[in-house]
Amino acid sequence: MAVTASGKDKLQRHMRLLVGGYDLSGDARALGSASYDPTEVDMTGWSNTVMQYLTNIPEVVLDGFEALMNDDTGRAYDVLKTSGGAANLHEVSLLFGGGGEPAIGDPAFVMGAVQLGDMVASSDGVAVVTANFRVDASSVTSFAYPHGVVLHGNTAETATFSSTSVDLTNGVYSLANGAQAIIHVTSAESTGTWTFTIEDSANDSTWASLVSFTVDGTSITSERVTVAGAVDRYVRLTGTNGTATSCTFAVTFAPVIP
Amino acid sequence: MGKDILERHLIFFFDDSGGTARDLTDDLVPGSITGIGLDHPEINMTGVGNDVNQYLTNTPNSEIGAQFFMNDTATTGAYTVLKGQSGSAGTLTIQFGTGAAPTTGDPEWEGEYILFGPSISVSDGAMVMDVTFRPQSGAAAPDWTTGV
Numbered sequence: 001m002a003v004t005a006s007g008k009d010k011l012q013r014h015m016r017l018l019v020g021g022y023d024l025s026g027d028a029r030a031l032g033s034a035s036y037d038p039t040e041v042d043m044t045g046w047s048n049t050v051m052q053y054l055t056n057i058p059e060v061v062l063d064g065f066e067a068l069m070n071d072d073t074g075r076a077y078d079v080l081k082t083s084g085g086a087a088n089l090h091e092v093s094l095l096f097g098g099g100g101e102p103a104i105g106d107p108a109f110v111m112g113a114v115q116l117g118d119m120v121a122s123s124d125g126v127a128v129v130t131a132n133f134r135v136d137a138s139s140v141t142s143f144a145y146p147h148g149v150v151l152h153g154n155t156a157e158t159a160t161f162s163s164t165s166v167d168l169t170n171g172v173y174s175l176a177n178g179a180q181a182i183i184h185v186t187s188a189e190s191t192g193t194w195t196f197t198i199e200d201s202a203n204d205s206t207w208a209s210l211v212s213f214t215v216d217g218t219s220i221t222s223e224r225v226t227v228a229g230a231v232d233r234y235v236r237l238t239g240t241n242g243t244a245t246s247c248t249f250a251v252t253f254a255p256v257i258p
Numbered sequence: 259m260g261k262d263i264l265e266r267h268l269i270f271f272f273d274d275s276g277g278t279a280r281d282l283t284d285d286l287v288p289g290s291i292t293g294i295g296l297d298h299p300e301i302n303m304t305g306v307g308n309d310v311n312q313y314l315t316n317t318p319n320s321e322i323g324a325q326f327f328m329n330d331t332a333t334t335g336a337y338t339v340l341k342g343q344s345g346s347a348g349t350l351t352i353q354f355g356t357g358a359a360p361t362t363g364d365p366e367w368e369g370e371y372i373l374f375g376p377s378i379s380v381s382d383g384a385m386v387m388d389v390t391f392r393p394q395s396g397a398a399a400p401d402w403t404t405g406v
């Protein structure tokens with residue numbers, strides 16, 4: 001049975017930002033905005049009685065992320081610094097916990113991103129690093145709609161599992177235009193390997209493989225995968241292991257809706 | 259009727275992706291709604307010989323801004339409704355109750371608008387969505403009427 005949405009309970013303190021397999025939330029201080037903006041085209045003619053508009057190419061933006069300049073391995077400065085002038089390319093997931101740690105069915109912002117800069121400044125006496133993200137032109141060619149759901153919170157699994165399902169339609173959407181998904185392995189498996197697969201179902205009981213990740217849980221990393229065409233109403237994540245013992249990871253999924 | 263129209267008696271509707279009008283008022287952040295009605299930009303027509311600055315109006319705009327709490331309740335939550343309508347058009351209706359919930363004859367602003375956004379941000383510790391509605395090209399101009 002699909003998980004039920006938790007409602008009007010999304011707070012900043014329950015938000016988590018995962019970048020390339022690293023949870024930066026412990027250093028996070030601020031977020032400017034996370035948006036999908038269709039951008040307007042002014043179509044007003046001389047004789048129109050009110051200004052009128054159509055939409056242009058949409059812009060996906062995650063701006064104004066500010067974090068403490070923590071230089072420990074896997075923390076904000078270590079992950080976000082752009083050494084050697086190279087632009088950092090990341091899989092980015094912003095998870096919005098509903099009343100607690102983000103869990104299955106909670107909203108997520110999903111983005112194959114290029115990081116624009118790593119500006120460091122002083123804020124209230126401490127050094128902070130600020131990062132802005134846009135869609136990565138080198139890897140993202142389609143299915144970039146970012147507003148999705150959490151398929152697996154950033155928690156550990158120790159045995160083969162099938163997660164609770166999520167109803168993607170939420171009562172109103174159609175799902176004919178593909179999807180993207182990102183996995184973040186935040187604590188690696190030490191003894192074996194995992195196979196992670198997203199399944200979909202029209203009836204929440206008969207499941208078929210929709211897309212699988214290449215990532216096998218053996219290293220801290222992330223991966224973005226895409227699906228073309230229709231997605232069934234219900235999705236869930238499965239993980240199978242052979243000799244594996246424990247892996248901590250998060251998965252976000254965003255079907256193209258508008 | 260009269261001098262008794264309060265924000266707490268306002269009702270905000272926007273269509274979901276299936277064309278059903280959804281009441282988003284419970285998720286509307288107090289004091290966040292802007293731009294209801296027509297904003298007429300000024301054209302300064304003052305000539306050198308005029309005794310006072312004088313103006314005409316240009317084509318009016320109707321850009322409505324609002325902020326909603328990030329409610330993901332199935333079907334009716336503002337996050338659920340608005341994320342499915344990003345870049346799409348729908349009927350926007352704002353009803354103003356006079357001293358109570360809106361009833362027949364109360365003021366109402368309505369039109370076909372395209373939704374731009376949502377942009378998610380933090381406000382006083384809560385996750386909120388900023389959205390902008392602009393009139394849809396080719397549709398009838400939004401206007402004041404009476405509801406409900």
